[in-house]
Each structure stands twice: as structure tokens, then as C-alpha cells.
Amino acid sequence: MNFVILRFDQLGSTNSEALEQAKRGADEGLCVIARRQTAGRGRHGRVWNSPPDSGLYFSLVLRPVIEARFFSLLTLMAAAAVCDTLRELYSFEPDIKWPNDILAGGKKICGILAEAADTDLGWAVILGIGLNLKSDNFPPEIAVAATSIAAETGRPVDLEILLPKLTANISKFYKLLQGENGIENIRNEWARRSSYNEGKDVRVILPGETIIGTTCGLEENGALRIKQPDGEIRIAQAGDVENLRQVS
Ligand code: BTN
Numbered sequence: 001m002n003f004v005i006l007r008f009d010q011l012g013s014t015n016s017e018a019l020e021q022a023k024r025g026a027d028e029g030l031c032v033i034a035r036r037q038t039a040g041r042g043r044h045g046r047v048w049n050s051p052p053d054s055g056l057y058f059s060l061v062l063r064p065v066i067e068a069r070f071f072s073l074l075t076l077m078a079a080a081a082v083c084d085t086l087r088e089l090y091s092f093e094p095d096i097k098w099p100n101d102i103l104a105g106g107k108k109i110c111g112i113l114a115e116a117a118d119t120d121l122g123w124a125v126i127l128g129i130g131l132n133l134k135s136d137n138f139p140p141e142i143a144v145a146a147t148s149i150a151a152e153t154g155r156p157v158d159l160e161i162l163l164p165k166l167t168a169n170i171s172k173f174y175k176l177l178q179g180e181n182g183i184e185n186i187r188n189e190w191a192r193r194s195s196y197n198e199g200k201d202v203r204v205i206l207p208g209e210t211i212i213g214t215t216c217g218l219e220e221n222g223a224l225r226i227k228q229p230d231g232e233i234r235i236a237q238a239g240d241v242e243n244l245r246q247v248s
Contacts, residue, residue, distance in 0.1 A: 001171045002029045003060075005163070011057075012039040015128040018059035019117055022124035028063040031167070040130065043113055044238075048130050051137040054148075056162065059128045060170065063121065070183055071125055072222045072237075075100040075114045076190040077177050078127050081169035082110050083193045089165055090153045096194035098215070098224045098241050106243075107147035108132075127170075133157045187218050196241065202226065203242045204234075211236060 004027075011017050011034040018032045034057045040048035050057050064074065079100040086094050086102070086109070095103045102110035113128040132138075132148035134156070149157045177186045191197040196215055204211040204226060211234045213226040224236045 001167075001174060002027070003031055003167045003171075004029055005031045005033060008032070008034040010034060010036045010038065013037055013041050013128075014057045014059035015041060015113060015115055015126050018061050018126045018128075019115065019124075022061045022117060022126065023119050025119070025121060026061050026124075028061055030061040032059045033057060033163075041113060041128075042111055042130070048111065048113075049137075049139060049142060050130070054132070054134050054137045056129065056131040056133060056159065056166075058131070058163075058166070059126050060167075062125045062127055062174070063123065064125055064174075065178060066182070068116070068123060070221055071114065071116055071123075072099070073177060073183060073186050074125055074127060075112050076222050077173040077186050078112050078114070078129060078170060080186070080189045080193055081166065081173045082112070082129065082131065084169045085162070085166045086110075086149070088169075089162065090149055092152050094193075096190065096196065097243070098194065098196040098236075099222060099238075102131075104147050104152050107145055109147050109149065109152070129166075131162075133159075183220065187220075187222060190222070191218065196224075196243075200243060204236045205242070206236060206238070 014032040014034050021030055036052040037050035037057050040050035042048040079096045082102050083094045092104055097103055100112040101108050110131040115126045117124050134150040135148040138146055176182055200215045202215055211226050213228040216225045216227045219235055226234045
């Protein structure tokens with residue numbers, strides 16, 4: 001993939017800017033980054049706190065050739081790419097909380113928000129990555145559950161090293177996803193990096209419902225399978241997952 005990086009001092013949301021660019025015909029590989037976001041967005045309509053230079057606020061335009069029902073695997077692919085980037089550059093072993101929260105020492109270090117839009121050139125998927133670089137500006141409610149690269153390594157982050165490694169890893173997994181057996185390969189790559197794939201006691205909070213059980217792998221599209229105490233297998237397509245051992 002040919003990456004072109006557009007840098008901004010400030011944006012509402014890099015995902016919104018990338019989406020606009022995609023609607024105007026931007027090629028796959030366009031990346032938007034901003035030093036700060038004033039309206040950063042998280043999953044489920046949440047706010048993504050984005051103070052200046054405290055996080056990597058990064059959005060990539062993709063024009064995937066896979067079926068739309070597998071677009072959810074793009075976020076799993078991005079999670080695997082972030083994981084490898086952190087391990088290769090900073091030597092810590094992250095975990096992935098389904099579907100795509102990257103954790104270090106049980107605390108969230110990165111979130112991913114993928115948004116799809118039908119454009120004149122066909123489907124575009126905006127892959128938004130918010131990676132915490134330092135912890136100084138975490139508001140108190142976030143500080144307890146979040147960490148950053150600087151907090152984990154004790155060193156400031158050099159974006160000029162981080163960005164090329166991240167884009168190279170995204171490129172590698174994107175190629176894998178779109179290649180032969182790509183759907184299965186990406187699920188396997190995700191599963192190798194996530195302790196949530198199998199045997200994790202979880203509470204999954206869905207709109208209007210909570211499922212409690214033990215994880216037992218992924219569906220074809222990356223949805224999480226949960227075995228309830230009565231043996232019934234439930235499928236979560238989206239939702240928030242809590243590790244029961246942590247909360248109880
Ligand atoms: C999550 O809720 O965990 C996902 C957070 C995604 C945040 C990133 S920061 C860059 C991009 N722009 C946004 O507005 N959101 C994503």
C-alpha cells in the first residue's frame with residue numbers, strides 16, 4: 001500500500017477528515033494525523049479524549065475488496081498490527097481485549113474505531129487508531145484504566161519511528177486479509193495475540209442485555225462466541241467486554 005500522510009495541528013476528528021477525503025475520492029493509503037482532536041470519537045458514541053501530543057490520533061483510508069460482512073475483521077487486523085508494533089519497538093507484550101482494545105498490563109493503551117462509507121469509488125473504510133503516547137493529561141476517570149507507551153517504557157515516543165513501523169505492520173496484515181484464506185488467517189493472527197479468544201470468563205454488555213460466560217473463539221466475521229453456564233453459546237457482534245476476574 002502506498003501511504004500518504006496528511007498532518008494537522010488540530011482537527012475535530014481525524015476519522016471525520018479521512019471520511020471527507022474518501023468521499024472526495026482519496027486513494028487507499030491516505031493517512032490523516034493530528035496533534036490534537038477537539039471532537040475525537042470512540043466506539044459506541046463515546047468521546048476520545050485527545051489533548052495535544054498526548055496520543056497518536058491516526059486515521060487511514062482503506063478501500064477493501066473483501067465482502068462488506070467481513071469489514072469487522074479490519075479492526076481485528078488493525079489490533080494485531082498495533083500489538084506487533086508495540087512489541088517490536090518497545091518490548092512489551094500487549095493483549096487484545098475483544099474486539100480491538102489493546103491492553104498493556106491490563107490497562108488500555110490503544111483504541112480502534114473503524115467506520116465504513118459508500119463513496120463514488122465504492123466502499124471506503126476509515127480505520128481510526130488512538131494510541132496513548134503519554135499519560136500526563138489523562139483525566140482522573142481515565143487514569144485508573146489507561147496507560148501509555150511512555151508510562152510503560154519510561155521514555156518519550158519518537159513518532160518518526162512509530163509511524164513507519166505501524167504503517168508497515170498494517171500493510172502486512174491488510175495484505176494477509178485480502179489474500180488467499182485471508183479471513184481465516186486474520187482471525188488466527190488475532191487469536192494468537194488475544195487472551196480473550198478462548199477460556200476467558202467475561203461479562204459482555206450489549207444494548208439492553210448482558211451476557212455472562214466463558215469465551216470460546218470467534219465466528220467467521222470476528223464476532224465473539226461466549227459459552228453461558230447453561231452450555232448455550234451466545235454470539236456478540238459488538239459490545240463491551242469485561243474480564244470478570246478483574247471486576248470481581
Ligand atoms: C475506542 O473507543 O476504543 C476507539 C477510539 C478510537 C480513537 C481514534 S483517535 C483517531 C481517530 N479519530 C477519532 O475521532 N477516533 C479515532
